[in-house]
Amino acid sequence: MPVVYLITADVKPEQRERFLSLLNGVxxxxxxxxxxxxxxxxxxxxxxxxxxxxxxxxxxxxxxxVQLNRPYRKPWHDALPELLDSPRDISIWQPLRADLKSGQPGNTSLNTASISDQERASAPAS
Structure with a gap:
């Protein structure tokens, strides 16, 4: 099942360029x-x-x-204490629906079928 991570970070002003450089590599x-x-x-x-x-x-x-242990992440993770003003906030979400404007480029692999409230109410609980 797809999973979404929302990660917020407050970066030390003097570390902004280094933060972005390391994150761009990841x-x-x-x-x-x-x-x-x-x-x-x-x-x-x-x-x-x-x-x-x-x-x-x-x-x-x-x-x-697997992914958190990839070698390309090590320099990024090792530098975080020097880059951040405070620990990152990480929340985990499961997508229920994704909508993209018709004809727009984008990844649709998160799209899930949209069902009405009536269909949802009559669906068996899983």
Missing amino acids: LDAMRHEDTFIEAVLHEDPGTPNRFMLYEAWQSHEDVMT
């Missing part, structure tokens, strides 16, 4: 992983050194047992 490598779906890096428009990363993967188990 993101560039991640996109080639078989279980990777997508990642989107956001910057808080009101707080330039606050970032939010949206990562979607096909399997939480794979992320925990």
Whole structure:
């Protein structure tokens, strides 16, 4: 089942460029992983050194047992204490629905069937 991670980080102003450089290396490598779906890096428009990363993967188990142990992540993880003002906030989500504007490029592998409230109410509990 797909899984989404929302990761927020407050970066020390003097470490901004190093943070982005190391993270870009991780993101560039991640996109080639078989279980990777997508990642989107956001910057808080009101707080330039606050970032939010949206990562979607096909399997939480794979992320925990394989992906977090990839060698390309080590320099990034090792540098975090020097880069951040405080520990990252990481939350885990399961997608229920994804919508993309028709004709727009994008990864649709997270899309799930949309069902009405009536159909949901009559579906057996799993």
